Amino acid sequence: MAEVIGEFNSVSDLLLSDGSLQFAFLTLLIGIITIILVYRKFSNWILTRKFSYTRSHLSNFVRSALLPIFALILITAVNGYVQITEIFLDDQQGADTPQQIFAKILNSLNLVIIGYTTSHLIPIVIRKQNATREEKEDFIIWREKRGFGDDDNDFFHMIYKWQPPKEPPEDMNKAEFKRLLETKEGRKTLEKFRTNKGFEIGTLVPLVKDPFETWKKSEREKYEKYYQDCTSGNNQVGQKLRPGAEPNEIFSIDQWRSEKRLRYYDPVKPGARPAGYAEKQKELMPKSLTSFIPPLIFSGFLIGLLVWWNVDLFVLGTALAGLGVGIGFALKETLENLFAYLMIRKDKVFVEGDRVLIEDYNGYVHKITTRITYIRHALNESIAIFPTRQMVGTKVVNFSKEYGYVPAVIKIGTSYLNDPQQVCSILVKVGKRAMKEIVDENGRHLAVQERCPYLDNNKPSCGCDHEIVDMTQPWVLFDDFEDSALMFEMWVYVRDYGSQFKMKSNLRLMVYQEFKKHDIRIPWPIRTIYSGNQIREEKEIEKLDELRKKTYDEYGPGEMNKF
Incomplete structure (x- = not known):
């Protein structure tokens, strides 16, 4: 030296x-x-x-x-x-x-x-x-969806031709199958047809030499139009957006693709986001x-x-x-944060977007850095800032890890004059109806289930049956005897933590409707002194006993039949 x-x-x-x-x-x-x-x-x-x-x-x-x-x-x-x-x-x-x-x-x-x-x-x-x-994964999704919403002139069928099967599927008779093959609309119906097991029928025959390259060229042309609309003023804000401006006003092609994925592949409108949004999204992307x-x-x-x-x-x-030892003592917390960050990334303890519970703070992981971790409150009330090292030294409940589904649980109290077995059967009916009817804004069912209800109508699955579901749904329990009511619980598993709130709200509305229809009474939280009125109430309830028995025969008492 x-x-x-x-x-x-x-x-x-x-x-x-x-x-x-x-x-x-x-x-x-x-x-x-x-x-x-x-x-x-x-x-x-x-x-x-x-x-x-x-x-x-x-x-x-x-x-x-x-x-x-x-x-x-x-x-x-x-x-x-x-x-x-x-x-x-x-x-x-x-x-x-x-x-x-x-x-x-x-x-x-x-x-x-x-x-x-x-x-x-x-x-x-x-x-x-x-x-x-990621582009190849987008292409596979595009093929499964038979095109994206921003495709022009039925672009999918310019690349692929649907070839019908030689024999009709098990769910369809030969006469209906031949009738549908004779018309253009009928062939479209067959192309969208799904068997009761969720399988497509027929095959896709490429009409071009390389479908992926043709599709990729089309996506680039879409981005070219997006860029042209941004810079020409033909956009949501009605003025020319400047390339290279600070803050950035235009998505690059990679950010544009990422934005489409976040929007379930809906078209990205030029100028729809405020200035700086593209740069902010880039900053919030997890560091690999x-x-x-x-x-x-x-x-x-x-x-x-x-x-x-x-x-x-x-x-x-x-x-x-020797120098490192001195620096290590001086930067002890910084190094702890750095190694904690590496452990979180390597072991995937949680990632951006996961719903977690840390020290009684419930929210979404907003951003993980080598120094601090941001957790956004579930109701957007605040953002909690934790040292990253704390994430590996404290109890973390991850609601999104592995199996993302969680139970939506509601509690219901009914009158002692109602038969609890009949109440359970009505709740089972409500739960099964909710699993079929309650969907998000994109038409996807909130409840995870073994079989998507869309398959019953020979339509593509929305994805609610892609999770591993090994529980009986809905799960209805006779929970307790309370002073004023018989208490019941109903559980329906939904696909993520946030979906439970919409599911529970809709379940309560449906329960109210069915209880009113079947004269299942929800008591007031007061003491009632009967003076001859009990006989009158029993007679009133007996009027709809046949309807309740019919529901019970169809849906059963839920979990009560196991005892």
Whole structure:
């Protein structure tokens, strides 16, 4: 190490005495400053070009590689000048001359630049590969959905032709099958037909050489139109949006695809989001482990460079270890947060969007960083900020991990004059009706179930039966005897934590309707002193006893039949 320091001292002495090295050093310094200034102008100019939005990965690659390329050219040129001037020196014997040491320093700078550039280009390549993989997944979904809502002119059937089966499915007789095959509308009906097990019938025959590439070209054309509408003023805000503006006003093609996924592949309207939304979405995207690639690769280059300079790595390692211990104590909490972040990402304890309960705070994971974790309250009342290290040192209840479904539970009290078995059968009826009828804004059932109700009408499943469901639904229990009422519980499992609230609200409405229809009485929370009225109430209730018995015979008493 001392030898290396001495070499650098000899170079500094030579810079004060040798005119050629002073000229080389000055040229290098001015050249680097000029390149940086020009690069900043050029980089900002690229961000305003359409190329930066339609080919974002290539744009990032160019911006990351351009500055190092010019720096390498400059350093190599200066290095060549230094080595040429050395030829004309008289003293070429003995130890390395200052010119040789200076040339070695310039070569080291080249290696540092190459290492830095490589470490930043590799993550760009990885992100491009991930984007290509996600694009193929989008294509599979597009094929399953028979096209997206923003396709033009029945684009799906320009790529694929549906070929009917030779024999009708088990759910359809031959006469009906032949009748549907004779008309265009009938063939469309058969194409959308699903068997009682949820399977499609027929096959899709490609009409083009490469369906994926044709679809990808179509998606790029959609984005081209989106970009054109943004920059021409033909958008929601009615004015021209500026590429490269701060905050960003236009989605890049990758952000545009991500936004479509969040919207279940509905069209993305130009200018529908406020300025800065695209940049904010990019900031909130979870950081992958690829963000740790640059420092790892760059560290490897630096170690190789030190070996080239004959630095004793054992001595250096010992010194760094001692320094690391001191820094470790000073940055104890910071390092704990960093390693906790790595553990959370590696083990997938939770991810952005999961519903969690941490120290009695119930909400959604908003953002995880190497220092702090943001949890957004379920009712958007507040955002809790936890040190990331606390996430691995405390009890975390994850409602979204593995099996995302949770029970929607309601409690109901009825009069002692009603038969509890009949009440249970009515609640079973309500639960089964709710499982079929209660859907979200996209038509997807809230309840998870073994078989999607849409399949009964030979329509595609909405996805409510894609989860592993091994419980009986609805689950009805006679819970307790209370002072004023017989207490019952009804459980219906829904697909995620947030869906239970809509399910419970709709269940209560349906229970009220069915109880009113069957004269199942919900008592007031007061003490009632009967003075001959009990006989009258019993007679009134008996009037609809046949209807209640009919419901009981059809739906049974739920869990009560197990006892």
